[in-house]
Amino acid sequence: MSERSQISLEELQLAARNHGMALEALRYDLTPVGLHYLLIHYDIPAVDPSTWRLQFGGTVAQPSSFSLEDLSALPRASIPVTMECAGNGRALLEPRPVSQPWLLEAVGTAEWAGTPLVALLDRVGVDPDTVELVFTGLDRGVEGGEEQTYARSLPLAECRREEVLLADEINGAPLPPQHGAPLRLLVPGWYGMTSVKWLGRIDAVSEQFRGYQNERGYRFRRDDDDPGEPVTRIVPRALIEPPGIPEFMTRARLLPPGRTVLRGRAWSGRAPIERVEVSVDDGHEWRPATVGAAPSPWAWHSWRFAWDAPEGDHLLQVRATDALGTKQPDQPGWNVGGYSNNAPHRVPVTVRAGVLVGA
């Protein structure tokens, strides 16, 4: 990896807190807790579940307050979902937008369970002039010079999708603090910033919300003066489970010659994955991989590609295309916030006789 970009100690502080999924964990259909990526804007708040309440107000017939016990009486659902940070790939952009310096690990797939949001909408009775719901967390900090509580809005039509959950479980266990305990929003298909953690209140509103995270934070902007378009759904991406064994410091990969099965995952928040292509020669030739079924319409597909690895240095690449025909671009698309860089994953490998891969 090139030394062109140096990371500041401030960016390192964020990287030390907000961890990615080690890429060998692409082997798991469901990412174990602790390997799933995490992005926490401020601090994990201390929440006492016994006194916690979800307030639901704004343009509704019946403003309400729900305890965890109240919610447990409502219908439940569970669904495997691939979640990705909108900033995944940011640190590979040039020039590098300064924020959480993600390489490509800001992803994970979990089985989330909880109450479908529509069940609450039915309870409170949303007014006909409602355009959005505003979800406010319990986490507070300073961003863009503004003291604020984390909040994001979502258009009402998205809120009414049956797979949108108020989640209190991950992979069959209660949410841990870092994933938003006791309750978080979970919006399959959208980047992770939408799925507000440590949910404190929901407000129905009749005009578009103008809070920081919608109006300034998560937008595709060409330059600082561009108001930009909002960041919404996850664009297609495929990743390679790095083959062979790594060098500790450089993460350079070493494997023996011969037949090796390359594997990985591919996903899109817009449509199923239709095609995954692999190149073993730095992008000159692309060949189709075999794409597996996804555990839900909102979770990643596995893929595999048999490769007769010859000795020498090779640059592996992979790219995905979804059923809407959206294909990963050859080159990164730059924007001020460094969002949605889905240029193909590139994995340099050295194939050398005598390398022992198993222990």
Next chain:
Amino acid sequence: MSERSQISLEELQLAARNHGMALEALRYDLTPVGLHYLLIHYDIPAVDPSTWRLQFGGTVAQPSSFSLEDLSALPRASIPVTMECAGNGRALLEPRPVSQPWLLEAVGTAEWAGTPLVALLDRVGVDPDTVELVFTGLDRGVEGGEEQTYARSLPLAECRREEVLLADEINGAPLPPQHGAPLRLLVPGWYGMTSVKWLGRIDAVSEQFRGYQNERGYRFRRDDDDPGEPVTRIVPRALIEPPGIPEFMTRARLLPPGRTVLRGRAWSGRAPIERVEVSVDDGHEWRPATVGAAPSPWAWHSWRFAWDAPEGDHLLQVRATDALGTKQPDQPGWNVGGYSNNAPHRVPVTVRAGVLVGA
């Protein structure tokens, strides 16, 4: 935080994989899985627990192989243990040793459970000329130019301590892959590199082991030619749970004036913590904090310190002294590998009227 040191993309790759404990998690007596620090030299190996066996050989009367079922028939124990990476604090050294760039988050406390190692020693019958046990994992990679499987030795007397476990549970749940499933060594009081994960074999040896991680990797060396002394037990350290609210990017802390209770944890792998001192004026004056009990002799103590915070900018510091009289030094001690930098934790804060800390 100063911009003096820039981090390379290679170091960033390590920081994205090997995550620290977000410092607000100092509030938890036991660190939730996913917040506990992780350092993985190579890749997390794929281990099938149904075919996995622990081989125990070398200078023993009865070379043996143990399945998970075999181990479940042996005595069990559980113990809260604070684990810390030997490289914690490395990225705060100047010049910065290039490796996993830890700031101060490479720590965590968990309730570990499993089979006391002594129970296995009794089974296999260690020969009288045995000096060490060598613990070999199933994780393989390249380090210092050597292709290797992760392995560390431990003197026999340490192995015989009753609190040394072969652990298969953390915080009441089965070990997740990233913490060494299905079985890992757990050596309370020693830095984390000793507690070999994904354990595959144990060999009793009658001469000192000369493997990479003992002979070259984890040693205090003044320069590249110095053979150095081995890194062993954890030196004293105290950390502050950062008060107030953070700025997203800089992590700068903001809080309102008035009485605030500073809290944190302090630990040593050598003896109980006897004293914790806090400075709120950049180290000019140190005042005693109240030190709480530790949940076990091998886990951190809580501490608290009431502070009447005046408006303005302040530099908070904390330092611990253990019952052997070992006190954290004012300045970092440098060595080639960047191990055991236990200079005091420094937290700059701004106290300003009107700051709202709760949501």
